[in-house]
Amino acid sequence: MTITVLDSYSAMKNILRAPQADRAGLLGTMLEQVRGMYRYAPGEVDLIGMHHQSAGFPLDRDEQRCLEALETMAAAGVWDRMQRALDEAHEVLVAANPGLVAPDITVLLVLGDPGDANFMETSLGVNGFGGISGYIVITLWPYPENLEHVESTAVHELNHNLRYSPGGVVWNPMTVTVGEHVVGEGLADAFARQLYGDKLGYTRIGEPHLRDDAVFAKLATGFAVTGMQNFTAWVHGDAIAEHFGVTPVGLPTGAGYAVGNRLVDRYLAATGQTAAQAVHADSAEIIATALRDFN
Known part of the structure; x- marks a missing residue:
């Protein structure tokens, strides 16, 4: 390659x-x-x-x-x-x-x-x-x-x-879920953090919401939503969604990145894998593993 x-x-x-x-x-x-x-x-x-x-x-x-x-x-x-x-x-x-x-x-x-x-x-x-x-x-x-x-x-x-x-992982634009997109962002950030540490590895728009449980809970209600046309609102947040003419769902900018990092970190901690090893990990399994610990 x-x-x-x-x-x-x-x-x-x-x-x-x-x-x-x-x-x-x-x-x-x-x-x-x-x-x-x-x-x-x-x-x-x-x-x-x-x-x-x-x-x-x-x-x-x-x-x-x-x-x-x-x-x-x-x-x-x-x-x-x-x-x-x-x-x-x-x-x-x-x-x-x-x-x-x-x-x-x-x-x-x-x-x-x-x-x-x-x-x-x-x-x-x-x-x-x-x-x-x-x-x-x-x-x-x-x-x-x-x-x-x-x-x-x-x-x-x-x-x-x-x-x-x-x-x-197969990405079908019609059937892919918000959960897959969120997990994908979390895995990509986790890999960047594996190589460059937390200071440089996080996507910047997601950092303000990394510990926001309300954002996590709200986004979790959309994990099963399908179709790429919905992803701007759920992953990037209201402001960016409105810019592109997409109906907002009540999330701050970068919400999907913040939640994706939390999901993936819990999964990696539970399985002992590195982010690099988990590049093809199943998003449904990552979400299920992470949600077991979320109160």
């Missing part, structure tokens, strides 16, 4: 320096490298549209601010650090799961949109998607905290990728 972190620094710098009329074409060329991530989507995917929907950098404003942010990321060695972290994390996962089969993975790091308040404020300037086997896309704004978390953010997404790769 080969993990390739694309040189999106050079590509994005060229896009932002190009005449505005040329930028969409250049961006499309960069995004074509991860088109396979949308292979399950119905019809032809508008890559430029998906870029903007996912808070990718704008093509018609903030050029200088974005170019400065790119240089901040380059000075912090983000691309090289991400490559090293992913290679090392893959070795840990293979050692913990002999015979683990995984595809080659293409990784695209994208600068975020400084004008998107949901991304910059509510989501703290970072989001990632690694659930489609063979592809990881991370959108980032170089806040100091995000630069500190580069490695843990990357290996979190790698954990998702290998959990849902062939031979692992």
Whole structure:
């Protein structure tokens, strides 16, 4: 298996320096490298549209601010650090799961949109998607905290990728449960914490609610809800749900990450496994084990 972190620094710098009329074409060329991530989507995917929907950098404003942010990321060695972290994390996962089969993975790091308040404020300037086997896309704004978390953010997404790769857990968009998504986030964070400790391993939006029993109890009522269209509200919380036009369910931002960590920590403590060993653990078993101890 080969993990390739694309040189999106050079590509994005060229896009932002190009005449505005040329930028969409250049961006499309960069995004074509991860088109396979949308292979399950119905019809032809508008890559430029998906870029903007996912808070990718704008093509018609903030050029200088974005170019400065790119240089901040380059000075912090983000691309090289991400490559090293992913290679090392893959070795840990293979050692913990002999015979683990995984595809080659293409990784695209994208600068975020400084004008998107949901991304910059509510989501703290970072989001990632690694659930489609063979592809990881991370959108980032170089806040100091995000630069500190580069490695843990990357290996979190790698954990998702290998959990849902062939031979692992099957993710059916229509029948997958909120419980599976929550557990997946908890496993990915637990793996990042295994490698980098609690200070860097937690997904930042979930940290404020790690010990909130009311959030845990509320989210537990939704574990059996099915269908990906419901996950933004249950996993990411009301504010992000409302931003995307999804009906909120009464949860704070990052609730699913906080609850997922609690579920997985209880499961790992009960079984004696490491997070790496549990990459393919059954979410129903994790939830059942964790809930036995919850009062």
